Amino acid sequence: MQTKEYIGESWKHGILIVGAILVLLPFYMMVSMSLKSQQEIQSISGGLIGAQEVQTFPVCVKTGYSEETCTTKPYIYNYWFAFEKAPIPRYLMNGVIVTFSIFIIQVLVALPCAYALAKLRFYGREFVFSMVLFCLLIPVHGIALPLYIMLAQAGLVDTYSALILPWTISVFGIFLMRQFFMTVPDELIDAARMDGMGEYSIVWKVMLPTAIPALLAFAIFSVVAHWNDYFWPRMVITGNRDLFTPPLGIREFRGGIDSDEFGPMMASIVTVTVPLIVAFIIAQKRFIEGITLTGMK
Amino acid sequence: MHNSKAHIWFIAPAIILMIIILIFPLFLAGGISFTDYNLGNKSIGWVGLENYDKMFNRKTYVKMIWATATYVIVVVPISVVLGLCAAMLLNSLRFGADIYKTIFFLPVMATLLAMAIAWEFTLHPTLGIVNSFLANGCGGVREFILGLHWLPWVDSQQSWYHVACANNMDFPYWLKQKNTAIWTICFIGIWQAFGFNMVLYLAGLTGIPRELYHAAEMDGAKSTWEQFKLVTWPMLGPTTLFVVTITTIRTFQVFDTIEILTKGGPSKTTYVMMYAIFEKAIQQNLTSIGAAITVVFIAFILILTFFQRYVIERRVHY
Numbered sequence: 001m002q003t004k005e006y007i008g009e010s011w012k013h014g015i016l017i018v019g020a021i022l023v024l025l026p027f028y029m030m031v032s033m034s035l036k037s038q039q040e041i042q043s044i045s046g047g048l049i050g051a052q053e054v055q056t057f058p059v060c061v062k063t064g065y066s067e068e069t070c071t072t073k074p075y076i077y078n079y080w081f082a083f084e085k086a087p088i089p090r091y092l093m094n095g096v097i098v099t100f101s102i103f104i105i106q107v108l109v110a111l112p113c114a115y116a117l118a119k120l121r122f123y124g125r126e127f128v129f130s131m132v133l134f135c136l137l138i139p140v141h142g143i144a145l146p147l148y149i150m151l152a153q154a155g156l157v158d159t160y161s162a163l164i165l166p167w168t169i170s171v172f173g174i175f176l177m178r179q180f181f182m183t184v185p186d187e188l189i190d191a192a193r194m195d196g197m198g199e200y201s202i203v204w205k206v207m208l209p210t211a212i213p214a215l216l217a218f219a220i221f222s223v224v225a226h227w228n229d230y231f232w233p234r235m236v237i238t239g240n241r242d243l244f245t246p247p248l249g250i251r252e253f254r255g256g257i258d259s260d261e262f263g264p265m266m267a268s269i270v271t272v273t274v275p276l277i278v279a280f281i282i283a284q285k286r287f288i289e290g291i292t293l294t295g296m297k
Numbered sequence: 298m299h300n301s302k303a304h305i306w307f308i309a310p311a312i313i314l315m316i317i318i319l320i321f322p323l324f325l326a327g328g329i330s331f332t333d334y335n336l337g338n339k340s341i342g343w344v345g346l347e348n349y350d351k352m353f354n355r356k357t358y359v360k361m362i363w364a365t366a367t368y369v370i371v372v373v374p375i376s377v378v379l380g381l382c383a384a385m386l387l388n389s390l391r392f393g394a395d396i397y398k399t400i401f402f403l404p405v406m407a408t409l410l411a412m413a414i415a416w417e418f419t420l421h422p423t424l425g426i427v428n429s430f431l432a433n434g435c436g437g438v439r440e441f442i443l444g445l446h447w448l449p450w451v452d453s454q455q456s457w458y459h460v461a462c463a464n465n466m467d468f469p470y471w472l473k474q475k476n477t478a479i480w481t482i483c484f485i486g487i488w489q490a491f492g493f494n495m496v497l498y499l500a501g502l503t504g505i506p507r508e509l510y511h512a513a514e515m516d517g518a519k520s521t522w523e524q525f526k527l528v529t530w531p532m533l534g535p536t537t538l539f540v541v542t543i544t545t546i547r548t549f550q551v552f553d554t555i556e557i558l559t560k561g562g563p564s565k566t567t568y569v570m571m572y573a574i575f576e577k578a579i580q581q582n583l584t585s586i587g588a589a590i591t592v593v594f595i596a597f598i599l600i601l602t603f604f605q606r607y608v609i610e611r612r613v614h615y
Contacts, residue, residue, distance in 0.1 A: 009390070009391060012386050012389065012390060013390075013393065015386065016383075016386060016387075016390075016393075016397050019383070019397075019401070020397060020400045020401070022488070023400055023401055023403065023404060023488065023492075024400060024403075025419055025426070025427075026412055026415035026416045026419050027403065027407075027412075027415065029415050029418055029419040029425075029426060030411070030412075030414075030415040030418075033418060041424060042423075042424060044424065044425075044426060044429045108310075109310050109311050109314060110311065112306070112307035112308075112310075112311075113307055113308050113310070113311035115307060116303075116304040116307035116308050117308070120303070120304045120307070122304045128308055128312065131312070131315060132311075132315070135315050135319045135320070137598070137599055137602050138319050138320075138323065138595070139546060139550065139595070139598055140318075140319070141550050141552075141571065142550070142591065142594050142595045142598060143319070143322040143323060143326060143591065143595065144574070144591075145326060145574055145578050145584070145587050145588060145591045146321075146322035146323075146325040146326040146329070146588070146591065147318070147322050148578075148579065149325065149329070149336060149584065150321075150322065150325070152336055165318070166318055168314055168318070169311060169314035169315055169318050169319065171315065171319070174311060198303070199303035199304075199307070200303065203307070224406065227408070228407075228408045228409060228410075230408075230409070230410045230552070230553045230556075231550075231552045231553065231571065231575075234556065234575070235575065235579055246408065247408055247410045247411075247553075250408065250410050250411050250414065251410065251557060254414055254557065262418070262424070266418075269411045269414060269415070272408070272411065273407055273408050273411040273412075276406060276407070276408065277403065277406060277407055280402075280403075280406045281399070284399055284402075287402075287406065288398075288402060288496055291405065291406075291493070291496075292493070292496050292497055292500065
């Protein structure tokens, strides 16, 4: 019986390890290419990190840097040259600006609305709630074209507003927060009213602190979705590099796949992809919770 | 009871934004789809159903519907089944489940566009490790396994692997070839989606009471498969319905991999709807046909979701 169980367990690990290798394959390729020299990439040699021989990089010399600067180990060159070629910090900054603006506005809009739907009694509340439920069905990517037309008519294409505006309303956020607020006892709110707090203070000073766990899950969901979003930025940002979000940057790095050096290209892609992956590995539990809990979108 | 008017200020911004950003565009897309409007035009002419007529009769759009349908029909079931299998395997492990869970969830988190490029290089005919792995395995164990020589009806001299080896390592150009491109794109889609489904199923599995398995054993369901049929699968009904709907909606929206890797080609075999909307309406400025595709697209998704709600209310509660 014992041995039989061990065999079963080994089988399972065997299958899962094959799966894990398949899943990790592109990650391996990406990291490995960002570390190796062009020759090693083209001859598919050198394993994960390559030989790391000090050498002079011709493309770098051609670009106008001194021979001395251009003579170094491949991994240093790849990452250094990636940052020389494209304003990567700027792209990352844009990613931060856009995702955080979206999240903050979503909360500013959704939280009071959710509070009103959960805890205030007023005429038409059911109607507003059914409107929220209906809007929950509309995929924002699906209506991208009419939204684009509206933004184009307003002259907002190629601006931060175009990146942010369509996402300012998160019906899902309203729905989630409302469900959460329903569980908050009425006594808490009544007590706050007794103390003379206005409805505004109640939302931000009483309800907001109780909603932190739900809000955190929603934050992760929102930030991940918009940090990785490529479709919408691709629609509304046509050429202005100053507005590129990380995925648009990635697209630009890939540019001339046949002519360019692959090392620096992959180095840029790794740089842009890494922040989120590191955050995920550090706070895994929260991420999985946030993304699946809110996966209903 | 309070009698302030605070609620008006609380709900007004949300209502206004819902109307402008979510509801009005539906009507706008619907309206434009019946016209010949192009962005920048001064005049608008009513053309009735012409755009829809084109959509269902022109070759390009018929191919679009085929490509989208193929992608959805392949990716949804496989990624759901893989997610379920992975979840059940992990659930029965004695140790190490967390590591696999993290690894399988990585693709869900990582920027899909970056991973698409990474796959492009992994599958590249001359630079990629996949084809070099295949080429190095000619005549060996890899050929035996991947060439399916172990199946009784496969002739080892005729298998795809053997033929490629014999023809000077002529392995597929995965993303560039008409007969492999859509399947490669599907593969990347499955690779990306199954970890998400796995996590949802893991949550579903923890909700099944242990006693049910004991009860099933009493009733004579001894084998794992019988227990699965009798307990696990029915108990996971609601989870499955949820997973299938979400995956379908997400799968319908595939865009990133197509735009960066194939641009809808070769010969429109990967020309999915989201990419068609983007290419027609934004790049070629054919706004009205883009609007028609948008309407059909949204109709698909709404029908799906209503279907899900209907089924939820009728059946899946055991």
